[in-house]
Amino acid sequence: MRSVFWFRQDLRIQDNPGLIEAAKNGKVLPIYILDDENPGGYKMGNASRWWLHHSLKSLSESLGGKLAFFVGNPIEVFQKIIRSENIQEIYWNRCYEPWRIQRDSKIKEVLKKEGINVKSFNASLLWEPWEIYKKDGNPFKVFTPFYKKGCLSCESPRLPLLKAKEICFLETSIGLSLNTLDLISNIHWGEKFKDYWKIGEEGAHQSLKIFLKKGLAFYKGGRDFPSRPYTSRLSPHLHFGEISPHLIWQAIKGGNENHLHFQNELGWREFSYYLLYHFPTLPNENFQKKYDHFQWKKSPEHLRCWKKGKTGIPFVDAAMRELWETGYMHNRMRMVVGSFLVKNLLIHWHEGESWFWDCLFDADLANNSSGWQWIAGCGSDAAPYFRIFNPVTQAEKFDPEGTYIHQFLPELRNLSPPYLFAPWTAPKEFLEKAGVELGKTYPFPIVDIKKSREDALLAFRNLKTSSNLTSG
DNA sequence: TGAAATGTTGGGGCG
C-alpha cells in the first residue's frame, strides 16, 4: 500500500495514532498543506505562523527531509498527489474547529468516491466531544459536572502508543519547500522568541520534563504567580500537537493535589473543545444572548494603549508586554488583562480575542474564544459580570516583590512596591528617585480603576434588567 | 479563577 499521512495539528512522531496506523500498512508519504487562506478557513495569526514555520522545520528534519509541503485547497492537492504518486490511502488525525470538521467530511466524501480509503484518528483530545452528554442527552454547559460526571466517569484516557518500529517514507517531487509557505515574512523580530522557547517535538518533551521535575510539585499554589516557574508552558506545544495530551495525562498521574489540579486544567482544555464542538458559533457569538444588547465602547485610543502595554497600570502593562515580547502570557495575567479590557474599558471581548489570536503562540480557536467568553461573563460557565479584577490588588497578591513587573517594564525598574503597583499614588520624591516621570517615561492611568469599576457594575446591571424586560 | 461593603467578634485601653 502507498498512503499519504496528512500532518495538521499533530506535528509529532511519538504517540501519533494516524501516522502509526499508516506505517503499519506500507509506505507513507508525509505531507503538510497550508490551507487556512481558503474561504471558510480561520486564518492563523502571525505568531502562530512563526511557530508553525519552526515546528514544521523541526518535524521535517526528524523525517529526514521527506516532509512535502503544499498550499491551497486540500482536495485539489490530494487529487494531484494521488495521480502523481499512485496513492491508495489517506490518513489524518482529527481537528475540531467547525470549519475544519465541515471541510474534512467533504474531503472524505470526495476522496472516497474516487476510490481512496480515508482514515481519521484522535490525536488531540482525551475524550471525544460526541461521547459525553448529560443524562438528559444534552451537552454539558458547566465545567465541573462536565469534567467530573462526564470525563472522569468515562473510560480513562488511553496510554501513549508504542513507537512505530520503522516507518518507510515515500518522497515526492511535486512538493514545495517550507520557505514557499511564507510563514515568517510578517514577523521580522522573531529571533528574540528563540530565547524563550524550544520549538518542536523535542522541545515539547523537554518542557514536560522540566515541569515534572521542577514545577508540578508546587503547581497548585505556585501557578498563580506569574514570575514563578511553576506552570508547564506546554500550551503552544499542545496546540500544534508537538506532544499529545495523552502522554502528558499519563505523566501526571500521581493523585496528589498538584497532579489533580494540573489534570483539571487539561480538563478545561477539553471543555473548550467540547463547547466549540457543540456550539460552533462560540468564536463569533455571545454564548449568553443577553449580552448581545450590551453597548460596548468604541475606544480606539484605549484599545491601542492596552495592546501596547501603555495603560499606565503596571500589572496590566507588564502582561501585555510579556505577550509582545515572548508570544505568551501567564494564565492569571490573561484574566487580569481580559477583565481590564472588558470591564474597566468596556471594550468588546472580540477585540481582545483577535489581538491574542495574532500574538499568542498558543492561539487556539477553542481555548481563545472560550477564555474570552469566560472573562467577559457571556460564556456558558463564565465569570459573573460583577467579578472585576483590581489590577493593583492582583499585583499585591500575586507579584508581591514586583519581580514580574520589573521583568517586563524596564522603565519602572527602580520603583519598588507598593508604589510600583500604582505609580500615580507615589509621592513625588519616590518617583524622582526612581527616574519615573508620569506622562513622559510612563503613562498616567488611562482610566480610574475605582470609577470604571462602578461604571461597569452599573452598565452590566442595566443589561440584566433590560434583558429581563425584553425576554418576558 | 474578585473586590468592596457590611456585619460580627474579641481583646485591650481606659474611666
Add this chain to the structure above:
DNA sequence: ACGCCCCAACATTTC
C-alpha cells in the same frame, strides 16, 4: 471588676 469604646481581624453579603 465592670462597662464602654475602639479597632483589627475575620466572616458574610452584595455587586
